[in-house]
Amino acid sequence: MDNNNNNGLRGRRKRTRNSALASNNNGKIKRPLLKIIGLVALVTFFVMGAYGFRIYAQAQNSLGKTYKAIDGKNASAKIVSKKPVSILLLGVDTTDNGVRDTETNYRGNSDTMIIVTVNPKTNKTTMMSVPRDSMTEIWKSANHNTKKIQKINSAYNIGNEESAMVTTEKFLNVPIDYYIKVDFNSLKEIVNAVGGVDVDVPFSFSYGDTGEKKSHFKKGKMHLNGKQALDYSRMRYEDPQGDYGRQLRQRQVITAIIKSAASAKTFTRYQKVLDSISSSMTTNLSFSDMQSMFLNYSGAAKSIGSDHLQGYGSMIDGSSYEIASTKELRRVSNKLRKQLGLAEEQLNNKETRLNAYNEKLGFSFNYTGNQQQNYTTKITSTSSSTSSESSYGSRYGESSHSTGGYGGSSNGSTGSTGSRGFGGY
Numbered sequence: 001m002d003n004n005n006n007n008g009l010r011g012r013r014k015r016t017r018n019s020a021l022a023s024n025n026n027g028k029i030k031r032p033l034l035k036i037i038g039l040v041a042l043v044t045f046f047v048m049g050a051y052g053f054r055i056y057a058q059a060q061n062s063l064g065k066t067y068k069a070i071d072g073k074n075a076s077a078k079i080v081s082k083k084p085v086s087i088l089l090l091g092v093d094t095t096d097n098g099v100r101d102t103e104t105n106y107r108g109n110s111d112t113m114i115i116v117t118v119n120p121k122t123n124k125t126t127m128m129s130v131p132r133d134s135m136t137e138i139w140k141s142a143n144h145n146t147k148k149i150q151k152i153n154s155a156y157n158i159g160n161e162e163s164a165m166v167t168t169e170k171f172l173n174v175p176i177d178y179y180i181k182v183d184f185n186s187l188k189e190i191v192n193a194v195g196g197v198d199v200d201v202p203f204s205f206s207y208g209d210t211g212e213k214k215s216h217f218k219k220g221k222m223h224l225n226g227k228q229a230l231d232y233s234r235m236r237y238e239d240p241q242g243d244y245g246r247q248l249r250q251r252q253v254i255t256a257i258i259k260s261a262a263s264a265k266t267f268t269r270y271q272k273v274l275d276s277i278s279s280s281m282t283t284n285l286s287f288s289d290m291q292s293m294f295l296n297y298s299g300a301a302k303s304i305g306s307d308h309l310q311g312y313g314s315m316i317d318g319s320s321y322e323i324a325s326t327k328e329l330r331r332v333s334n335k336l337r338k339q340l341g342l343a344e345e346q347l348n349n350k351e352t353r354l355n356a357y358n359e360k361l362g363f364s365f366n367y368t369g370n371q372q373q374n375y376t377t378k379i380t381s382t383s384s385s386t387s388s389e390s391s392y393g394s395r396y397g398e399s400s401h402s403t404g405g406y407g408g409s410s411n412g413s414t415g416s417t418g419s420r421g422f423g424g425y
Contacts, residue, residue: 065278066277066278066281066282066283067282067283067284067285067286067287068161068282068283068284069284070161070162070165070179070284071162072142073162073165073176073177073178073284074284075177075178075289076286076288076289076292078177079289079292079293079296079297080292082120082121082296082297083120083341084117084118084119084120084121084339084340084341085117085118085177085178085293085297085340086115086116086117086118086174086175086176086177086178086336086340087115087116087117087118087176087177087178087179087180087285088113088114088115088116088164088165088168088176088178088179088180089112089113089114089115089116089179089180089182089254090110090112090113090156090161090164090179090180090181090182091110091111091112091113091114091182091184091250092108092109092110092111092112092156092181092182092183092184093108093109093111093183093184093185108156108157109132109151109153109154109156109157110132110153110155110156110157110164110181111132111153111184112129112132112184112247112250113129113130113132113152113153113164113168114127114128114129114130114247114250114251114254115127115128115130115168115172115174115176115336116128117336117339117340118293118297118300119300119339119340119341120296120297120299120300121341122300122339123299123300123302123303124300124303124305124339125300125301125303125304125305126304126305126306126307126335126336126339127251127254127255127304127305127306127307128307128308128309128332128335128336129244129247129248129250129251129307129308129309130152130168130171130172130308130309131152131243131244131247131308131309131311131322132151132152132153132243133151133152133153133243133311133320133321133322134151134152134171134309134311134321134322134323134324135149135150135151135152135311135316135321135322135323135324135351135377136149136150136151136152136155136167136170136171136350136351137149137167137170137171137349137350137351138150138152138154138155138158138159138163138167139155139159139163139166139167139170140158140159140162140163140166141159141162141163141166142166144159146158149350149354149377151319151321152167152168152171155167155168156181161179161181161282161284164179165179170349171329171349171351172309172329172332172333172336172347173333173337173345173347173349174333174336174337174340175340175342178283178284178285178289179283179284180281180282180283180285181281181282181283182280182281183280184230184233184234185230185280186279186280186281187226187229187230187233187253188226188227188229188230189226189275189279189280190226190257190273190277190280191224191225191226191229191230191253191257192225192226193273193275193277194257194260194273195260196223196224196225196226196229196260197223197224197229197253197256197257197259197260198221198222198223198224198256198259198260199221199222199224199229199232199249199252199253199256200220200221200222200252201217201218201219201220201221201222201232202219202245202248202249203219203240204217204218204219205217205235205238205239207231207232207234207235207238208231209231209234214231215227215228215231215232217232224253229253232249232253233246233249233250233253234246235249243322244308244310247308248306248308251306255304255306258301258304259301307332307335309324309328309329309332310324310328311323311324311328312324312325312365314373314375316375316377323355323365323375324351325355325365326347326351326352326355326356327365329347329351329352330346330347333345333347353379354376354377354379357376357379358374358375358376361374361376362374363375
């Protein structure tokens with residue numbers, strides 16, 4: 001009887017001691033489990049590290065192919081200091097109805113021009129479309145003024161990315177730090193690489209290049225694949241706002257690409273994304289710049305504002321132009337400068353001087369009738385304020401041109417006006 005009691009007591013003591021050891025975080029019973037967890041974590045760290053290094057190496061190799069420097073344009077110090085930066089997006093289309101032009105070394109025009117400002121302090125991004133047909137003076141470089149009045153999209157054709165950047169800077173008095181040029185025909189691959197994009201279609205329509213199956217769009221929210229996104233971005237004739245409506249849809253697609261590229265689902269598609277970008281993009285953003293922007297500017301991608309420069313549709317010497325009023329030029333200039341943390345300045349350039357001269361001759365940006373108005377690109381006054389312009393036409397073989405006004409106004413609003421969009425893909 002006593003032996004049975006002693007055996008029972010020893011059994012209870014053993015169970016109590018084992019329980020105490022099991023509940024003790026420093027107990028030996030738990031140490032094997034901790035070692036296993038630690039080993040798994042260590043292996044996972046090295047595997048993910050190796051995978052991450054592989055992604056990094058591939059990204060550096062792919063994006064390194066896109067780099068093309070511009071003399072005098074190096075804003076790396078701004079990015080390192082986390083200051084606001086500006087980027088000129090150039091959409092270049094070197095095809096006509098899907099057939100590549102046979103001209104040797106054909107460069108094409110930058111038919112999409114969007115100024116993007118990114119401010120890491122306010123965490124805001126602004127996308128400002130500049131109409132491709134905007135009338136402006138073309139600069140080939142900061143020290144080379146061609147003295148030619150042409151459509152702004154011709155600057156890229158005349159002097160490549162540098163000309164497009166400098167001409168835009170002079171046009172709006174806004175410093176342009178970087179450019180990103182993308183062949184518009186690669187939009188399909190880029191959109192497919194990020195898994196498609198979501199847009200809010202403003203109205204129902206169908207569009208497709210000649211010989212290709214049309215894409216159909218229904219008013220409301222839609223998820224677009226690559227071909228649909230390209231067709232959605234190209235159509236303009238059926239849009240009540242003409243080229244301005246097309247610009248709006250292009251900004252929608254670009255915004256959607258940014259959001260899709262930043263999502264978790266794109267991580268598994270990173271190689272497709274890199275391949276689509278490296279084969280179609282050129283930029284003066286170095287890989288180091290891109291890294292810094294990804295780390296320090298990503299918050300600004302959560303708030304993307306959209307706007308455009310509004311012009312007055314006119315004909316000059318048989319060609320269609322969008323002429324922006326001085327009021328509208330100054331509105332856009334100051335808005336962009338504010339986003340970049342710069343003080344407002346009174347815009348005074350060739351375009352504002354031409355506007356003042358033509359308004360003295362009776363031209364009105366608020367005219368809504370059907371009667372034609374004249375707009376000249378030659379200032380003939382010999383007054384002190386315009387004397388430097390007096391020999392402009394004779395020196396460069398230019399003459400005064402008539403302007404066929406289409407009605408409408410350019411008063412800084414973003415709504416539909418009588419202005420029309422011209423040109424096209």
